[in-house]
Amino acid sequence: MKIIVVGIGNPSFGDDGAGFEVIKKLKGKVATCHLLSPSLELLEKIKGYDLAILVDAVDIGLKPGEIIEFSIEKGKNKERFGGLTHTLSMEEIVTTGYELFPNEMPPKVIFIGIQVESMPPFKKGLSTPVKKAVEKVINEILSLC
Amino acid sequence: MRKAEIEPITRLEGHGKITVFLDDNGNVENAFLQVVEFMGYEKFLQGMPIEEVPRTASTICGVCRAVHFSAALKAADQIFSAEPPPAAKKIRELLLLAHHIEDHTEILYALGLPDFICGPTAPPQERNLVGVAKKVGKELVKDILQKRFSAAKIVEILGGKPVHPVAAVPGGWSKKVTEEEKAEIEKLSDDLLELGKMTVELFKEVVVKNPEYSKLLKEESFNVVTNYMGTVDENNKVTYYDGTQVVVSPEGKEIVRFKGKEYLDVLAEKTLPWSYAKFPYLKQKGWKGLEDGKDTHLCSVGPLARFNASDGYSTPLAQKAYEEMVEFFGGKPVYNIFAYHWARAIEILNQAELIKELLKSPELTDEKVVTPPGKVTGEGVGIIEAPRGTLIHHYWTDENGFVTDANLIVPTTINNGSIQVAVRKAAKYFIKDGKVDEGTLNLIEMAHRPYDLCLACATHAYPGHYPTNVIVYKNGERIKELRNY
Structure with missing residues (x-):
């Protein structure tokens, strides 16, 4: 199975760099790619793979370091799809991909989110709970490969 | 109340x-x-070696990846007294133009045009890129996206890394463009030219020829009458990487021309208690509140401001599109805010044509891409045109090139006053x-x-x-x- 792991986030903004840290440690073991924020580039990167795993920092009121995971392939993301931003939302990008490139998109797209503790500007390095979460996520991804 | x-x-x-x-x-x-x-970037840049600043500044924004990078780089050249060789200047310009195209395309098709193509009152779940595909055809949108990726690919080839360019060095560029890379960029640039032509035509079809939207383009309630700032070349045509900054009055008359540090004599900033963002205004006119009109001190930047501040575009197809737009409005300056999208469409065409011209230059593949650093001057100002408008990066360093102070004036901040006027007018019109x-x-x-x-x-x-x-x-x-x- 061809797998790509996409780390999303800005390593210059504390825990926002969680996704980047995950793919940094997975390099050489699986195909990886880094994006600072969700953009249409994502489609170009994941087209042609069987499984795309998107790892991103989340700030949805969980305990710092807590991990959430869900599939966002077509049909599973409708309730979250809606509302647009200057940078497009992940669901919108993935949904757009399935609409326009149905044969090239990975049949499965998994989203893994790590709850942040803090995201101070231009401060590199992760908080302790997010560091621990990064290790957990890496092990989980390696178990899928 | x-x-x-x-x-x-x-x-x-x-x-x-x-x-x-x-x-x-x-x-x-x-x-x-x-x-x-409020993120306070200027404070966070203090203490950083200036050569690191372009790469760091480029991560300020996940969208504007080439713009903070380019402006900071131009400032760093001055700090190290290192004027980049012609090849390096051309590489930088090429990168900035390709970035403009990818950004403008995303803004138009995914964020701006859905309001017109899907309808302004359509629910957000339908008012998006998928909605656009349903209206204008999947194949067309696929084609547009593929062509946009060609712009992103050019940024990647030149920048040395996907997403955020890393090839910056003060005084030039860290790698030359090989003949193979040039050939690949040439091929990709065909897509961009097509994209530019398609976008200008699509805008005319969908917005200008639609009676309802055409009315919006001429509706006075959406006029925001301000001064306009842009960057021009020696023929007073729009340029993006390097040139002279010019400001025209609401009547379209030139008020001032400036370069580098002279921006300090042109722009002043006002802080208002209800907003963290500052409100820049024209110093010579003095602060007059958040009002537009012939006497306003407010200044707009961005595609429409460049259109208004210049005598058009230096490339033939974009110039033709410019003349059509001037004719539609019966002259210029054009005040209607929705015309920003039209000017944005024309810029894609202009930028693609400029890329084509740059690729013709034999200097592009020169071996010499960097000038060694000279004396540390301690101060540098980099001004470029970002997709959203004129962007100013001003740095001060110590004798070793470590940043002691920074002043960043970003387009959204310059537009802050105009945006308040636009929002107020729309609210009054619709509620x-x-x-x-x-x-x-x-x-x-x-x-x-x-x-x-x-x-x-x-x-x-x-x-x-x-x-x-x-x-x-x-x-x-x-x-x-x-x-x-």
Whole structure:
């Protein structure tokens, strides 16, 4: 199975760099790619793979370091799809991909989110709970490969 | 007095809030867009070696990847007394133009045009790129996206790394363009030229030829009459990487021309208690409040401002499109905010043509791409045209090149006053007798979308979108709540 792991986030903004840290440690073991924020580039990167795993920092009121995971392939993301931003939302990008490139998109797209503790500007390095979460996520991804 | 809040606004980088104040009859008394997040980048850059700043500054924003990079780089050249060789200047210009195209394309097709193609009052779930594909055809949108990726690919080839360019060095570029790379960029640039032509035509078909939207383009309520700033070449045509900054009055008469540090004599900044963002204005006119009109001190930047401040574009197809737009409006300056999207479409064409011209230059593949650093001057100003408008980076360093102070004036900040006027005018136009629904709210948001606000940074943690939440108050009591999610 061809797998790509996409780390999303800005390593210059504390825990926002969680996704980047995950793919940094997975390099050489699986195909990886880094994006600072969700953009249409994502489609170009994941087209042609069987499984795309998107790892991103989340700030949805969980305990710092807590991990959430869900599939966002077509049909599973409708309730979250809606509302647009200057940078497009992940669901919108993935949904757009399935609409326009149905044969090239990975049949499965998994989203893994790590709850942040803090995201101070231009401060590199992760908080302790997010560091621990990064290790957990890496092990989980390696178990899928 | 009743208060309607739109919080947070959708389709923007960063956080913001629109507050609309209604009078007792339910009509709009005033409206503001408040920036509620402040990142303080200038402070964080202090102490950093200036050669690191372009790469770091490029991560300020996940969208504007080449613009802070380019402006900081130009400032770093001055700090190290290292004028880049011609090849390096051309590489930088090429990178910036390709970035403009990818950014403008995303803004137009995914964020701006859905309002017109899917309809301004369509629910947000339909008013997006997928909705555009349903209306104009999947194949066309696929083609547009593929062509946009060609611009992204050029940024990647030149920048040395996907997403954020890393090939910057003060005094030039860290790698030359090989003949193979040039050949690949040439092939990719064919896509960009096609994209430019398609976009200008599509805009005319969908917006200009549609009687309802054509009326909006000429509706005085959407005129924001200000001074306009842009960067021009020696023939007074729009340019992006290097040139002279020019400001024209609301009548289109040149007020001032400046370069580098002279911006300090042109722009002043006002802080208002209700917003973290500053309000730049023309120093020579003095602060006159958030009002537009012939005497205004407010200054706009971005595609329409470049259109107004210049004598058009240096390339033939874009110039032809410019003349058509001038004819439609019966002259210039053009004040209508929706015309920003039209100028943005023309710029894609202009930038593609400029890329084609740059590729003809034999200097592009020169071996010499860097000038060694000289004496540390301690100060540098980099000014470029970003997709959203004129961007100024000003740095001061110690004798070793470590940043001691920084001043960043970004286009959204320069446009801040104009945006307030646009939001207020739209609110007054669309909210009558207290009637506020989801459709109305999008119509108000449409008034700031042409400016393509970039309020914060690349920190974007999921869910990554900010649904609109509106609360209507009457005499301090909450009487209605609306959501678009």
